[in-house]
Amino acid sequence: MADALTALNESTTVMPSPRRAPPHERIIEVARELFCRDGIHATGIDRILTEAGASKMTLYGRFGSKEALVREVLAREGAEWRETFFALITAAGPDPADCLQATIPALRSWFEGARFYGCAFMNAAAEHAKGSSGGEPWLREMTAQHHAAIIAFLETQAQAAGYAEPRMMARQVLLVLDGAIAAMMVSGDVGVLDVAARNLRAVLRAG
Amino acid sequence: MADALTALNESTTVMPSPRRAPPHERIIEVARELFCRDGIHATGIDRILTEAGASKMTLYGRFGSKEALVREVLAREGAEWRETFFALITAAGPDPADCLQATIPALRSWFEGARFYGCAFMNAAAEHAKGSSGGEPWLREMTAQHHAAIIAFLETQAQAAGYAEPRMMARQVLLVLDGAIAAMMVSGDVGVLDVAARNLRAVLRAG
DNA sequence: AGACTAAGACTGACCGGTCTGTTTCGGCCA
DNA sequence: TGGCCGAAACAGACCGGTCAGTCTTAGTCT
Secondary structure: OHHHHHHHHHHHOOOOOOOOOOHHHHHHHHHHHHHHHHOOOOOOHHHHHHHHOOOHHHHHHHOOOHHHHHHHHHHHHHHHHHHHHHHHHHOOOOOHHHHHHOHHHHHHHHHOOOOOOOOHHHHHHHOOOOOOOOOOHHHHHHHHHHHHHHHHHHHHHHHHOOOOOHHHHHHHHHHHHHHHHHHHHHHOOOOHHHHHHHHHHHHHHHO | OHHHHHHHHHHHOOOOOOOOOOHHHHHHHHHHHHHHHHOOOOOOHHHHHHHHOOOHHHHHHHOOOHHHHHHHHHHHHHHHHHHHHHHHHHOOOOOHHHHHHOHHHHHHHHHOOOOOOOOHHHHHHHOOOOOOOOOOHHHHHHHHHHHHHHHHHHHHHHHHOOOOOHHHHHHHHHHHHHHHHHHHHHHOOOOHHHHHHHHHHHHHHHO
16 A cells, blocks of 8 residues: 555656755746746746645745745846856857857847746836836846846956946947847847847947 | 715715716726736726726626727827827937937937836736747737837838938837837836937947 | 645635626607 | 606626635655
């Protein structure tokens, strides 16, 4: 009986790896996928827990609330995005000018990935209240930090490339990327990157 | 008794203007404000109807569903946005080159308006499912039409301004604007327009 | 034995949508 | 001018379902 139950569990439970990730880890990963793909409001707690094979006790014991889980997910999403993005760009070569140009292929590899659901921060901002209260303050703050980290990275590249106003150049480059991301999210057409590449070249030359 | 009740009704009923707009009109206007400000998912039918002073029968008799109301609201929002945007730009002067430059002040007057909640189409796209199914097809289509109308307008301006590739120039200009809109929505800082203005100048010169 | 976890019943609120009445109001006829 | 009628709109009860969040129970590990 016990053996049968164990066998049943092993057959039904998803267990490709010898050891499953801890529950809160599974919750975060599933929540990340669902929040990004279907939206935060549209994703219920129960769905996350079912797909993660976790219980409400675990969720509320570890995170305390859905909003806290959202914060955790956004923090991880932002950190991983920056990690891969920066890595792709620095790998473009030793010449900083090449690195700034490499932002476009970096976006391309993101856009063409299996799971492109747009910028998580843009999506979160879009589906939260935007009234005079300014929406959730923590979201504003997290977004600002994400933004600042990218600007800082681009600024070092611009400075190394010899631009007179590296900070302004970084902001200009990021604005080009923001446009491409927004357009891609709305249209789903990777062709916007060709237009973005032209804009980027114009901006880099004029700087 | 009957008089007291009548007096009560007259005092409680909101009737400041001699003639109110028809119910479906009030519903659309209230829904537009709430959908744009708080998001579509976050705005319930009951709230719209309460603020509009309308009943569910009216809503479902006129529109049929919440989704149909969303479509109606997005169509109106897009049409009015284009109307005011195009008017601001054509009013910039007889020189088409000035008109293309005037897109930035046009955005500024939008951003600084009392009710800026970001681009309604970006917001709608962000809070709808983005899975492999591609989200709601009608939303994709409406967005594409809105996009195409703006591109067509900018293309005539670019052509009149003598650019060799007016269509590409229109797409480039719109991408600059998209970036500014997305950045403004996320950060709430009107300063992005200064960066966008630089980008636009670079793009127009390089064209 | 004790900590952790899954499972899930449960609460109160809200969701979109349907349905039944009641009120209001403008046109019409005498 | 006054009474009447029918369409439109209002009000709100009601439905099944889902929401976020709490709590109890039972099982599974070390």
